[in-house]
Amino acid sequence: MPGIKAAFSLRFMYLSLVFIVMTFLWPQEPALADVRGNRDTVRVGIAQQVPEVRLSFQGRYRLVDAHSGKLIAETSPGETWVAANVGEFTMLNRNGDNQGLYKGSIRAEEIKSEQSILSGSGTLQQKDSLSGLAVLSAGSGLRYINDSGDLRALDGNGRVTAMSQGGLNLFALEKYGRTARYRGNVEIMPVGAGLTVINELPIEHYLYGVVPAEMPASFPLEALKAQAVAGRTYVIAQLGSYGSQGFDVLDSQQNQVYRGYDGEHLQTTRAVDETAGKVLVYRGQLISAFFHSSSGGYTENCEDVWRDTLGYIRAREDPADFNSKYYNWTVTYSIEQLTRVVNDKLKSFSNPGPYPEFFLVTDVKEVQRTSSGQRVKRLLIEGCDAAGNPMQVDINNSDRVRVVLGLNSSLFSMQKDTDTNGKLCGVVIIGSGLGHGLGMSQWGASGLAMKGYNYQDILQYYYTGVDMLNNYGA
Numbered sequence: 001m002p003g004i005k006a007a008f009s010l011r012f013m014y015l016s017l018v019f020i021v022m023t024f025l026w027p028q029e030p031a032l033a034d035v036r037g038n039r040d041t042v043r044v045g046i047a048q049q050v051p052e053v054r055l056s057f058q059g060r061y062r063l064v065d066a067h068s069g070k071l072i073a074e075t076s077p078g079e080t081w082v083a084a085n086v087g088e089f090t091m092l093n094r095n096g097d098n099q100g101l102y103k104g105s106i107r108a109e110e111i112k113s114e115q116s117i118l119s120g121s122g123t124l125q126q127k128d129s130l131s132g133l134a135v136l137s138a139g140s141g142l143r144y145i146n147d148s149g150d151l152r153a154l155d156g157n158g159r160v161t162a163m164s165q166g167g168l169n170l171f172a173l174e175k176y177g178r179t180a181r182y183r184g185n186v187e188i189m190p191v192g193a194g195l196t197v198i199n200e201l202p203i204e205h206y207l208y209g210v211v212p213a214e215m216p217a218s219f220p221l222e223a224l225k226a227q228a229v230a231g232r233t234y235v236i237a238q239l240g241s242y243g244s245q246g247f248d249v250l251d252s253q254q255n256q257v258y259r260g261y262d263g264e265h266l267q268t269t270r271a272v273d274e275t276a277g278k279v280l281v282y283r284g285q286l287i288s289a290f291f292h293s294s295s296g297g298y299t300e301n302c303e304d305v306w307r308d309t310l311g312y313i314r315a316r317e318d319p320a321d322f323n324s325k326y327y328n329w330t331v332t333y334s335i336e337q338l339t340r341v342v343n344d345k346l347k348s349f350s351n352p353g354p355y356p357e358f359f360l361v362t363d364v365k366e367v368q369r370t371s372s373g374q375r376v377k378r379l380l381i382e383g384c385d386a387a388g389n390p391m392q393v394d395i396n397n398s399d400r401v402r403v404v405l406g407l408n409s410s411l412f413s414m415q416k417d418t419d420t421n422g423k424l425c426g427v428v429i430i431g432s433g434l435g436h437g438l439g440m441s442q443w444g445a446s447g448l449a450m451k452g453y454n455y456q457d458i459l460q461y462y463y464t465g466v467d468m469l470n471n472y473g474a
Helices: 002-025 032-036 203-214 221-238 266-274 335-346 398-404 442-450 455-462
Strands: 041-050 052-058 061-065 071-074 081-086 089-094 097-103 106-110 115-119 124-128 132-136 142-145 150-154 160-164 170-175 178-182 185-191 194-202 279-282 329-334 360-369 376-384 390-396 412-418 424-431 467-469
Touching: 041 052, 041 170, 041 185, 041 203, 052 194, 071 097, 081 185, 081 194, 089 185, 194 203, 203 221, 203 266, 221 266, 221 279, 221 442, 221 455, 329 335, 335 360, 335 398, 335 424, 360 412, 360 424, 376 398, 390 398, 442 455
Parallel strands: 132 150
Antiparallel strands: 041 194, 052 081, 052 170, 061 071, 061 106, 081 089, 089 097, 106 185, 115 124, 115 142, 150 160, 170 178, 185 194, 279 467, 329 424, 360 376, 376 390, 412 424
16 A cells, blocks of 8 residues: 555654654753853842942952953952052052052952861862852761851751851951941953942852742741742843843842842751752743732732733732731821822832822722732822912832832722811722732741641742742752
8 A cells, every 4th residue: 555655754744843843942941051052140239329338358359350251369368458449440558558540440350269178087088169068967977167158067867057157258348337248259340430239159159148038937848949939030130130240130120139148047058058059930931030028919910910911920819918917007198298298109100201290199099809809909199389380290110000009019008088178188009918908918828837838839839830849050
């Protein structure tokens, strides 16, 4: 039957071609290089437009002229280095002595030393050049020595039992009236009339200073692990976001709060270490792992709170979030107070914006709620200008609703106080929750962890349809 054989052969070739095409076109789990962009470090903007920078160092650093690559000096304990912007140049002095002008940026780079692990008998067991090193202590007869970097001793169950600074490299930066210490390298860059300070360090070490700043270290370990994975996913997705300014992320709530070495905590460091390299993906792409403090009992669809529709940020009931700290809050405004708050908050809006200023707000009307029915999505503010002309502002965004009214969240109901003529005198707002209500609720994560759920369960609950990539940084 040659005709049948030929037809079968053609069909087989066709199916093979379809399989090959689909193999290339079907969404695949991203390769490691695609996920992290061949980078395992992050550049954090920790100060901007400051007139001068005062630095001191613990451990071993070298100062380098970033423009020429030439060594300026190696640092010594007790020294204070001061940098100032002089046009396109950075002026540097050490303990009051002028060290010259340098075109562009100056970098302080760690000088890393080798670390060793000795057995109980003193026999060399292992050498490692990593700045952080885990050492098994319980039942192993091992003790550790350290020339540079902090070491973590683990018990037989893998729990961190001790930390040692040893010869850990840290730099201390004086800013805004206080001194904060940081791991990694620091770069001082002249920008305009001021200086920008950038902390460059491994992503995992960055997370040591992020997780306890974003979630209380007293929360259950599984909740802290969920926060570590969300934070790692978020920062990797943000790499390059501020590329024109020389860094990837800011150290504030605009990205993630980062408090450096002094903000670290043993329990949150453990959470980072025990989830090392894990990130969340949706259909083969890193997610924007939004999180907030308290959902008030419900999370929301992304497009109801902001603008974009994201398949993994979907509304759902969140009963584990219930807490006494952020539920059933009340805000009361007189009409004068409401006018001041609205005018002040409207100044921060752009696209659309800026908005005109109200002389007096005369009414606030709820127009639309989110798909969950819990949050106010659209708000109409009515009033008049200084000439008495009527004016109104339409706030068509749930997150902007909470901001323009100065509230913890947009999950609220409103009671209006009017006089005998029906004129608005003030409002009483009763609500629950803290934050935008998208993605993971931190109090909800804590509640789920206390019910026995692990961090994978928690992340799957708050981020719909996501998968976990396990080998980031491997």
